[in-house]
Amino acid sequence: MLIFILKRVAGMIPALFAISILAFTVIQLPPGDYVSTYAAQIAQTGEAVDSAVLANLRERYGLGENIAVQYFKWIGGIVRGDFGQSFEWNQPVTELVWGRMGMTALISFLTLITMWAVSLPIGIISAVRQYSIVDYLTTTFAFLATAVPEFLVAIVLLYISTMWFGVSVGGLFSPAFENAPLSLAKVWDFLQHAWIPILVIGLGSTAALTRIMRANLLDELHKPYVEAARAKGMPEGRLILTYPVRVALNPFISTIGWVLPALISGELIVSTVLNLPTAGPLLLQALKSQDMYLAGAFILLTGGLVLIGTLISDILLAISDPRIRLS
Amino acid sequence: MSDETILRVRDLSVDFPLQKSVVHAVKQVSFDLKRGETLCVVGESGSGKSVTARAILQLVAKPGAITGGQILLDTAAGEVDIVRLGSRGLAIREVRGRRIAMIFQEPMTSLSPVHTIGHQIIETILLHEKVSKEEARKRAADLLGRVRIPEPEKALDRYSFEFSGGMRQRAMIAMALSCNPEILIADEPTTALDVTTQAEILSLIRELQRDRGMAVLFITHDMGVVAQIADRVMVMFRGEKVEEAGVFDLFERPQQAYTRALLGSVLKLETPAPRPPRPATEKPIAKIEKLELHFPLNAGFMGRPTNYLKAIDGVSLTINQGETVGVVGESGSGKTTLGRTLLRVYDPTGGQVMYWPSNGEPVDIATLGRKGMKSLYGEVRMVFQDPHSSLNPRMTIYQTISEPLRTNTDMTERQMMDRVSELLSRVGLPPDIGDRYPHAFSGGQRQRISIARAVAVRPRLIIADEPTSALDVSLRHQVLDLMRDLQNEYRLSYLFISHDISVIRYFCDRVAVMKNGKIVEVGDVVQICERPQHAYTQSLIGAVPRPDPRLRADAPQ
Structure with a gap:
C-alpha cells in the first residue's frame, strides 16, 4: 500500500511540471506585458508616460529577457517557496494567494462531500426502484440540473434572495465577521453563507453523479454474486448495501478525478458572480491586467489541487477495491 | 438412502410476462425429492430447468x-409451502441458506470480488446461527478444509480473484454447506469448469x-454428468416435465x-463419424513449425521484460489438404491463441507457419506483410464459438x-445475391432470409449463418474455434455434419479447436493435445x-x- 502511494506521488511530479509550463504559456500568450498594460492605463488618464520609468520597471522584473529565462526565474522562485511579486498589488504573491486558495479548497472540498452525500442515496434508490416515480423524478431533475449553467443558477438565486427576501447572499461572511478571529459564531456565519455557492457549484456534478451511480448499480444488481448472496438468506436492504453498492462505488470514487477540475473551474466563475473571497475574482483580475506572477501562482496551485484530488481518489479506490490493491 | 420425502413440488408454474405475450417457463411441473438422493434435472436451453430450481428458493x-x-x-x-412464503421476509430467508442452499454455474462471478472468501462464508453462518465471530471463523476454516482448499486459515482472508475457477467453486460449495442445509440445489455447477476440475x-459433491445425508437437486444439460452423479433423473423440455426415472432405467429404457x-x-x-480413408501421400496445406508467442509480463529493466507468458511455446503441427485436425486442451492451454495466431490476430514472436496457396509458392504466414495477409483472407477463414456475439446485430444476414x-472478390451485387441465397440453402436455411437481422434466429441457425459466411469465398482452410460449444447437444452433430458435408464438397481443411473430447472424436482425423502452450x-x-x-x-x-451410468464406480453389476 505504501509503495502504491509512493508510486502515485512520484507520478505526480512530471504532471506538475507539465502544468507549470502550461500555466506559464497561458500567461505569456496575450501580446504585451504588465508594463505595457500599465502604460496604457496611465495614457488613458491623460498623463504623460515617462519611458525611463517603464524601462526601469521592465528591467526590475526581467520582462525583456528570453522566455525560457523568465520561466526558470519564476519556477526557481516557486521551488524555494517564493511566488514572486504581484505588479498590481505591489505585494508578495504568497501573501495574496494563500487565504484565497484556502477558501477555494475549502469550498471545493465541502461541495464534493455534499455531492457525494446527496447523489449516493438518490442514485441507489433510483436504481433499486428503477422506473418508479422516484426514479422518473430524479431523472428529470438530473437532466435539468446538468443542462443549466452554474452562473445562471447563481444569478437567479442572487435575484430571488435579494428581491424577495431582502437578504444579501454575496460573499462568504457577514461584514461583522469579515476580519474577526476564528470562533464558533464565525463558522456558523460562514455556513449560513456557504450553502449557496456549495449548492450552485455542486448542482450539475451532483446530477451527473446520481446518474453515474444509478447506471453502475443497475449493472451490478443482476450479477450472479447478488443472486448468490440472496440465496444465502440475506435481508434485501443489507444485501444491496453490502454487495452491489460496494462494487458500484468504485467508478463513483474515481469520478473525483474529473469532478474536481469541474468543481474548481465552476467555482472560479460562480465566485466571480457571487463575489466570494476565493481565488476566482482575483485570478480574473490578475489575468486582465497581466499580473503574471499572481495569475501563474493561481493556475499552478489550482492544478496542484486537482492532482491532490486525483491522488486521494486513487488511494480511496485502492482501499475500497482489493483488485487494485493486490495486483 | 431413505424413502423419506423432504421436498414435494406440485403443479409448479412460472410465467414471464413480456410486452405482448407471456412465456410459460415452467408448466405444471411436479416431482419429489427424497432425503439423501441426487435428482438430476436435465434439459436443453430454454427447458425451464434453471427457473424450476430458482423457484424453489423464490429467486x-x-x-x-x-x-x-x-x-x-x-x-x-409439518409441511411448509414455499410458494406462500413470498420472495421477501424472514420466513423465506430462514429457508434460504439454512434449509436449502444453492450453488451456481459461474464460480467466476458468483462470489463478490471486493469481499474476502472468509467474509462471505462467515456472514452466512452469522445470518442463521447465534454464534460468536471467532467460532464462525473457525467453522469457515473447517469448511474450506473440508472442500480441500489448501491452507484454509489463510484462504479465508483471500479474495475470489486470487483463486482459480475450480477453487472458487469449492469456496462456493463451502459457503453453501456452512449452515448444514438439508437440500443442496446445484445449477450447472461444473459447466464453466475444465473436465478435470469438473x-x-x-466427486466432492457426491462425497459431501x-x-x-443431504438431498441434491442437480441441474445440468450434460448427459455424461447425469450418468455419473444421478440417482434419479427428470427430463424437461420447453417448461414441461417429459419423463422421470431412475438413472439406469432412463439410460437403458427411455x-x-x-x-x-x-x-x-x-x-x-460417442462414436466417430464415418470418414473416407486418408490418401497414401498427404499434401500439406499448412505447416506450423516451432511457433512461439510470448507476451511480456512486466515492463522489465531498460524496457527488456524479464518474464514472459508463453501462450504458445514451440508448437509444430501439420494440416494436410482435406484433413480435419483437432486441437484439444483445457482453458489456458493456448489452443484459441494458436488458432488466432494462424490468422495473425497476434504476431508470433518466433517460428514459422508455412502455407501452400492454391496457386503459387508457399508463404510464411508468421512473417507475411499486410498485403500478403489480405490475399490470404480469401483462402483461410474463421468460425467462432459464440454465434450470438460473432454476428453484427446491425447487419442483415445478406x-x-x-x-x-x-x-475479397470483385463480384457484382447480382452475383453476390445469388451466391448468398445459394449458400443459405446449402447450410440448411431458407434462401430468402437475407434481409433479416441475426436476433431473429436461434443459436443453431446463427452458427449456420457464421459457417455460410466462412465458406462464402470458397476458402481452403477454416479455423473453427469451439464452433459447437455454445450449442445444445441435439444441434451439435447437425452442425458438425454440415461442416463435414461442406468439407467434402469444397475440399476444405479444418483446424478444429475444442475442449470437448467427444466432439473432437466425432469430427476429426487427427488430434493434438495442448497444455500450457505446448503440444503434449x-x-x-x-x-x-x-x-x-x-x-x-x-x-x-x-x-x-x-x-x-454402468461405467460409474458404484454401479450395480
Missing part, C-alpha cells in the same frame, strides 16, 4: 413470477452428500420420444455473408481417444464423463 428474476402450484418443504413443524467437483432423441444425439457423438465477398501428444483421433500415451492425455480422457 425467480423479475418480471417472472410463480403463478401456481405448491413447493412443500418437510420441516419439524471430475473433482462432482453421502457424509451429510420411455418418451424426446428422451430417446436427446440420448441419441449424445450417443451419436450483408454479413456478402461482406467477405465484397472485400499428437496422433490419429482413435488412437488418442482409446490409447492415449501421455499421462496428461490419459487424465484428460479419463475425466470426461461418459453418458453410461
Whole structure:
C-alpha cells in the first residue's frame, strides 16, 4: 500500500511540471506585458508616460529577457517557496494567494462531500426502484440540473434572495465577521453563507453523479454474486448495501478525478458572480491586467489541487477495491 | 438412502410476462425429492430447468413470477409451502441458506470480488446461527478444509480473484454447506469448469452428500454428468416435465420420444463419424513449425521484460489438404491463441507457419506483410464459438455473408445475391432470409449463418474455434455434419479447436493435445481417444464423463 502511494506521488511530479509550463504559456500568450498594460492605463488618464520609468520597471522584473529565462526565474522562485511579486498589488504573491486558495479548497472540498452525500442515496434508490416515480423524478431533475449553467443558477438565486427576501447572499461572511478571529459564531456565519455557492457549484456534478451511480448499480444488481448472496438468506436492504453498492462505488470514487477540475473551474466563475473571497475574482483580475506572477501562482496551485484530488481518489479506490490493491 | 420425502413440488408454474405475450417457463411441473438422493434435472436451453430450481428458493428474476402450484418443504413443524412464503421476509430467508442452499454455474462471478472468501462464508453462518465471530471463523476454516482448499486459515482472508475457477467453486460449495442445509440445489455447477476440475467437483459433491445425508437437486444439460452423479433423473423440455426415472432405467429404457432423441444425439457423438480413408501421400496445406508467442509480463529493466507468458511455446503441427485436425486442451492451454495466431490476430514472436496457396509458392504466414495477409483472407477463414456475439446485430444476414465477398472478390451485387441465397440453402436455411437481422434466429441457425459466411469465398482452410460449444447437444452433430458435408464438397481443411473430447472424436482425423502452450501428444483421433500415451492425455480422457451410468464406480453389476 505504501509503495502504491509512493508510486502515485512520484507520478505526480512530471504532471506538475507539465502544468507549470502550461500555466506559464497561458500567461505569456496575450501580446504585451504588465508594463505595457500599465502604460496604457496611465495614457488613458491623460498623463504623460515617462519611458525611463517603464524601462526601469521592465528591467526590475526581467520582462525583456528570453522566455525560457523568465520561466526558470519564476519556477526557481516557486521551488524555494517564493511566488514572486504581484505588479498590481505591489505585494508578495504568497501573501495574496494563500487565504484565497484556502477558501477555494475549502469550498471545493465541502461541495464534493455534499455531492457525494446527496447523489449516493438518490442514485441507489433510483436504481433499486428503477422506473418508479422516484426514479422518473430524479431523472428529470438530473437532466435539468446538468443542462443549466452554474452562473445562471447563481444569478437567479442572487435575484430571488435579494428581491424577495431582502437578504444579501454575496460573499462568504457577514461584514461583522469579515476580519474577526476564528470562533464558533464565525463558522456558523460562514455556513449560513456557504450553502449557496456549495449548492450552485455542486448542482450539475451532483446530477451527473446520481446518474453515474444509478447506471453502475443497475449493472451490478443482476450479477450472479447478488443472486448468490440472496440465496444465502440475506435481508434485501443489507444485501444491496453490502454487495452491489460496494462494487458500484468504485467508478463513483474515481469520478473525483474529473469532478474536481469541474468543481474548481465552476467555482472560479460562480465566485466571480457571487463575489466570494476565493481565488476566482482575483485570478480574473490578475489575468486582465497581466499580473503574471499572481495569475501563474493561481493556475499552478489550482492544478496542484486537482492532482491532490486525483491522488486521494486513487488511494480511496485502492482501499475500497482489493483488485487494485493486490495486483 | 431413505424413502423419506423432504421436498414435494406440485403443479409448479412460472410465467414471464413480456410486452405482448407471456412465456410459460415452467408448466405444471411436479416431482419429489427424497432425503439423501441426487435428482438430476436435465434439459436443453430454454427447458425451464434453471427457473424450476430458482423457484424453489423464490429467486425467480423479475418480471417472472410463480403463478401456481405448491413447493412443500418437510420441516419439524409439518409441511411448509414455499410458494406462500413470498420472495421477501424472514420466513423465506430462514429457508434460504439454512434449509436449502444453492450453488451456481459461474464460480467466476458468483462470489463478490471486493469481499474476502472468509467474509462471505462467515456472514452466512452469522445470518442463521447465534454464534460468536471467532467460532464462525473457525467453522469457515473447517469448511474450506473440508472442500480441500489448501491452507484454509489463510484462504479465508483471500479474495475470489486470487483463486482459480475450480477453487472458487469449492469456496462456493463451502459457503453453501456452512449452515448444514438439508437440500443442496446445484445449477450447472461444473459447466464453466475444465473436465478435470469438473471430475473433482462432482466427486466432492457426491462425497459431501453421502457424509451429510443431504438431498441434491442437480441441474445440468450434460448427459455424461447425469450418468455419473444421478440417482434419479427428470427430463424437461420447453417448461414441461417429459419423463422421470431412475438413472439406469432412463439410460437403458427411455420411455418418451424426446428422451430417446436427446440420448441419441449424445450417443451419436460417442462414436466417430464415418470418414473416407486418408490418401497414401498427404499434401500439406499448412505447416506450423516451432511457433512461439510470448507476451511480456512486466515492463522489465531498460524496457527488456524479464518474464514472459508463453501462450504458445514451440508448437509444430501439420494440416494436410482435406484433413480435419483437432486441437484439444483445457482453458489456458493456448489452443484459441494458436488458432488466432494462424490468422495473425497476434504476431508470433518466433517460428514459422508455412502455407501452400492454391496457386503459387508457399508463404510464411508468421512473417507475411499486410498485403500478403489480405490475399490470404480469401483462402483461410474463421468460425467462432459464440454465434450470438460473432454476428453484427446491425447487419442483415445478406450483408454479413456478402461482406467477405465484397472485400475479397470483385463480384457484382447480382452475383453476390445469388451466391448468398445459394449458400443459405446449402447450410440448411431458407434462401430468402437475407434481409433479416441475426436476433431473429436461434443459436443453431446463427452458427449456420457464421459457417455460410466462412465458406462464402470458397476458402481452403477454416479455423473453427469451439464452433459447437455454445450449442445444445441435439444441434451439435447437425452442425458438425454440415461442416463435414461442406468439407467434402469444397475440399476444405479444418483446424478444429475444442475442449470437448467427444466432439473432437466425432469430427476429426487427427488430434493434438495442448497444455500450457505446448503440444503434449499428437496422433490419429482413435488412437488418442482409446490409447492415449501421455499421462496428461490419459487424465484428460479419463475425466470426461461418459453418458453410461454402468461405467460409474458404484454401479450395480
